[in-house]
Amino acid sequence: MGRIRLLSEAVASQVAAGEAVERPASVAKELVENSLDAGARNIDIAIRRGGISLVRVIDDGCGMDRDDALLSLERHATSKIRSASDLQAVATLGFRGEALPSIASVSRFRLTTREGSAIAGTEIIVNGGKLDLVRDGGEAPGTQVEVRSLFYNLPARRKFLRSENTESRNIEHQIHLQAIGHPEIGFSLMRDDRILFRLPTAATLGDRIRDLYGAELLKRLVNVNGAPSPKIQIGGFIGQAGLSRQSRSQQLVFVNGRAIESTLISGAVREGYHTALMKGQYPVTFLFIELDPGAVDVNVHPAKREVRFRDPSGVREAVVRCIQQTLERARADWQEKFRAPVRPEAITAVAGKSAPDLTLRPEVTAPETTHRELPHLDTVAGVADPGRTRRSEIVEQAPGLPERRFDSAGDAPVRHLQHRDAKPAQQQFEIIGVLSKLYVLMENANGLVLVDQHAAHERVLFEELRRRMEQQGVPTQKLLLPQTFDVPPRDADWIEQNLSVLQRMGIGIESFGPGTFKIDSLPSFLDVSDATQFMRKVIDDLKNASNNASAIRLGEEMIAKSVCRHAVKANDPLRYPEVEKLIRDLLDCDLPYCCPHGRPTMIQISLGELEKKFGRKV
Numbered sequence: 102m103g104r105i106r107l108l109s110e111a112v113a114s115q116v117a118a119g120e121a122v123e124r125p126a127s128v129a130k131e132l133v134e135n136s137l138d139a140g141a142r143n144i145d146i147a148i149r150r151g152g153i154s155l156v157r158v159i160d161d162g163c164g165m166d167r168d169d170a171l172l173s174l175e176r177h178a179t180s181k182i183r184s185a186s187d188l189q190a191v192a193t194l195g196f197r198g199e200a201l202p203s204i205a206s207v208s209r210f211r212l213t214t215r216e217g218s219a220i221a222g223t224e225i226i227v228n229g230g231k232l233d234l235v236r237d238g239g240e241a242p243g244t245q246v247e248v249r250s251l252f253y254n255l256p257a258r259r260k261f262l263r264s265e266n267t268e269s270r271n272i273e274h275q276i277h278l279q280a281i282g283h284p285e286i287g288f289s290l291m292r293d294d295r296i297l298f299r300l301p302t303a304a305t306l307g308d309r310i311r312d313l314y315g316a317e318l319l320k321r322l323v324n325v326n327g328a329p330s331p332k333i334q335i336g337g338f339i340g341q342a343g344l345s346r347q348s349r350s351q352q353l354v355f356v357n358g359r360a361i362e363s364t365l366i367s368g369a370v371r372e373g374y375h376t377a378l379m380k381g382q383y384p385v386t387f388l389f390i391e392l393d394p395g396a397v398d399v400n401v402h403p404a405k406r407e408v409r410f411r412d413p414s415g416v417r418e419a420v421v422r423c424i425q426q427t428l429e430r431a432r433a434d435w436q437e438k439f440r441a442p443v444r445p446e447a448i449t450a451v452a453g454k455s456a457p458d459l460t461l462r463p464e465v466t467a468p469e470t471t472h473r474e475l476p477h478l479d480t481v482a483g484v485a486d487p488g489r490t491r492r493s494e495i496v497e498q499a500p501g502l503p504e505r506r507f508d509s510a511g512d513a514p515v516r517h518l519q520h521r522d523a524k525p526a527q528q529q530f531e532i533i534g535v536l537s538k539l540y541v542l543m544e545n546a547n548g549l550v551l552v553d554q555h556a557a558h559e560r561v562l563f564e565e566l567r568r569r570m571e572q573q574g575v576p577t578q579k580l581l582l583p584q585t586f587d588v589p590p591r592d593a594d595w596i597e598q599n600l601s602v603l604q605r606m607g608i609g610i611e612s613f614g615p616g617t618f619k620i621d622s623l624p625s626f627l628d629v630s631d632a633t634q635f636m637r638k639v640i641d642d643l644k645n646a647s648n649n650a651s652a653i654r655l656g657e658e659m660i661a662k663s664v665c666r667h668a669v670k671a672n673d674p675l676r677y678p679e680v681e682k683l684i685r686d687l688l689d690c691d692l693p694y695c696c697p698h699g700r701p702t703m704i705q706i707s708l709g710e711l712e713k714k715f716g717r718k719v
């Protein structure tokens with residue numbers, strides 16, 4: 102007896118719905134995508150009880166005539182592709198002809214639609230996949246879809262839904278994605294009869310981000326405009342170095358206008374940020390990648406959330422490069438913003454000087470004896486400096502002494518250190534003092550700047566070491582006893598092929614018989630107790646990194662780790678000349694605003710914020 106049966110159309114639709122319609126947010130997504138594909142200028146969305154009770158999407162797009170409206174509810178009915186070859190280069194958001202019949206099979210569904218020129222429109226009602234009514238309707242041109250009682254006929258699916266609040270938040274996120282992806286389209290979202298937002302048409306991406314996430318966020322974003330290769334354009338905004346989030350919720354990526362999730366791209370973004378991103382944190386991106394539709398396969402995920410690139414490594418490299426260049430460019434803009442207050446003597450300033458100038462308040466004085474100097478690179482690189490060690494011992498022996506004093510006649514006035522007389526040109530910062538032996542307080546044109554001296558010193562040392570590594574190669578230190586270690590054949594092949602990369606990173610490694618290697622030197626800034634174990638870790642990490650850029654990055658990571666141990670600690674009191682030098686060196690860095698682990702080095706508190714706090718301004 103035959104056991105195989107063809108499923109009825111209704112059951113087949115429900116099965117398909119299981120893939121495409123996971124939750125109310127998927128309904129909202131599919132309906133809004135249809136409106137966008139229909140050329141809508143305005144899309145109004147309303148939800149009730151987390152979208153479980155109602156999701157309604159109204160658009161002013163092209164609408165459908167009665168035949169098309171009926172056909173749109175058949176499975177595999179689409180106006181967007183015709184042949185298999187169209188599937189190779191999809192230019193619309195939809196292409197499967199599956200969303201409407203799937204949604205209609207698991208809800209109480211009502212569609213009204215009218216073409217612009219038609220006298221009458223069409224109204225169709227479907228309940229749980231069963232066509233219940235077709236008649237003329239008199240709505241405005243465009244399409245309105247109402248989806249009520251989602252999963253009412255599939256209690257098992259309904260049980261999987263989360264709380265109304267969570268489902269609402271998912272829908273809001275979905276609509277945010279669509280609204281950011283299409284700033285030129287007007288959107289409004291109503292939740293349980295309350296307007297959550299109403300976004301005007303013809304906005305720029307910047308306006309849209311401001312309207313949805315606030316002006317404060319927009320201020321901390323940098324514009325991306327890279328065309329890293331003729332085949333791929335990258336635009337949008339990314340968070341400046343130091344800006345990060347605990348979740349991926351603001352890591353938005355669009356490929357040809359479609360919001361996607363991609364581990365390839367998030368990996369590339371992370372690599373582009375590298376030390377500008379805190380460990381375990383996520384960057385903020387509104388990244389728009391445009392490439393030939395033929396170079397992306399969109400037909401790889403049931404909810405169209407993922408895509409596959411024909412040339413994944415090309416896309417990856419383009420994104421890495423674009424992020425790096427954007428962050429570098431942001432540095433110049435950033436310095437511009439941090440200009441000092443204009444004082445009478447600075448008005449005659451000679452413009453065009455790039456190096457930041459610093460002054461210290463004449464009334465600030467610094468005791469000499471209780472402060473130590475910044476450790477220099479030689480110490481970091483392993484060359485001991487006994488004099489310096491002694492100085493820090495003095496600090497520890499005299500904890501009771503005041504760390505800094507103001508207007509103290511006995512100490513050398515800091516005026517001797519300041520550059521105002523020597524270089525009256527451009528002032529960018531004025532150092533006010535040091536708070537709690539850790540935070541350098543400075544004034545600039547915007548107000549107050551606080552610098553974390555430990556983070557600042559880490560950044561300075563890190564960039565200095567990296568520069569050395571690039572120019573002269575990594576300084577190495579011979580091991581007292583060369584060590585040999587065995588690896589499995591696959592790793593051995595890999596090491597053989599990458600010997601030169603390892604050597605460039607300062608690892609003296611050579612082949613020592615089949616499957617055996619010898620290490621006789623390591624980078625001198627590293628403090629490694631077990632060379633073999635260290636090597637195994639490096640090899641694992643390197644194997645995971647796919648190209649040469651990553652090998653250099655790995656070298657940088659080793660530097661970042663060692664730098665942290667050598668940088669001035671929070672409680673190390675510094676003499677003012679050292680503070681001044683530290684700030685000057687920091688401002689000369691490529692990425693001055695965060696330490697190599699991505700923590701911020703400085704925080705700006707604007708005069709406006711202070712005025713608000715003191716109630717001068719509301």
Ligand SMILES: Nc1ncnc2c1ncn2[C@@H]1O[C@H](COP(=O)(O)OP(=O)(O)OP(=O)(O)O)[C@@H](O)[C@H]1O
Pocket residue numbers: 131135136139160162163164165173174178179180181194195196197198199200201202243244
């Ligand atoms: N809001 C709308 N305005 C005008 N036409 C629409 C609208 N929504 C759907 N349609 C028409 O109905 C068809 C079927 O829509 P449906 O969402 O089911 O499939 P699709 O968008 O073609 O593909 P996918 O299943 O990938 O979304 C569309 O191809 C389109 O022609």
Ligand SMILES: [Mg+2]
Pocket residue numbers: 131134135194195196200201
């Ligand atoms: Mg669709």
